[in-house]
Structures are given as C-alpha cells and as structure tokens.
Amino acid sequence: MVSQKVTIKNPTGLHLRPAGILCKEAMQYKSLITFSFRESTANAKSVLSVLGACVKCGDEVEFVCDGEDEEEALKALVEAIENGLGE
Numbered sequence: 725m726v727s728q729k730v731t732i733k734n735p736t737g738l739h740l741r742p743a744g745i746l747c748k749e750a751m752q753y754k755s756l757i758t759f760s761f762r763e764s765t766a767n768a769k770s771v772l773s774v775l776g777a778c779v780k781c782g783d784e785v786e787f788v789c790d791g792e793d794e795e796e797a798l799k800a801l802v803e804a805i806e807n808g809l810g811e
C-alpha cells in the first residue's frame with residue numbers, strides 16, 4: 725500500500741469533467757484506489773464518489789493505492805492532478 729498527499733490545482737476543483745478524467749485514469753489500474761478528504765474516503769474509480777467528496781481548488785487530498793500496480797497508479801494520478809486534469 726502506498727499513499728501520497730496532493731493539492732488540487734484546478735480553479736473549479738473536482739467538478740464533472742476533471743472528476744471524469746481522474747476516474748478514467750484510475751480505472752486503467754487493477755489496484756484499489758481511494759482518496760481521503762476531510763473525514764470521508766472516496767473511490768477514485770467512481771465519478772459519483774469523487775463528486776460527492778466536494779473537493780475544491782486548494783484542497784489537499786491523500787491518495788491511497790493498494791494492489792499489484794500501486795506504485796504506477798499513484799504516480800499516474802499525482803501527475804494527472806499536477807497537470808490540471810485537462811484544464
């Protein structure tokens with residue numbers, strides 16, 4: 725299991741389009757991928773779960789990847805967020 729904290733840089737936070745991009749990226753991996761924000765944990769492979777977390781710009785989330793490709797998954801997700809998730 726690996727984890728890393730990352731700050732959301734999108735001006736509008738994780739609204740539908742970037743949430744969809746995040747989920748699409750997460751679904752490429754076999755590992756269980758979740759993220760913690762405040763007191764909740766969201767499934768990064770579920771758009772509804774990501775949207776339900778209500779993550780805004782500047783918020784810090786902690787991604788946790790657990791499985792056979794956890795290292796690659798974590799690296800790819802952090803990189804996607806740092807690149808603005810297509811925005």
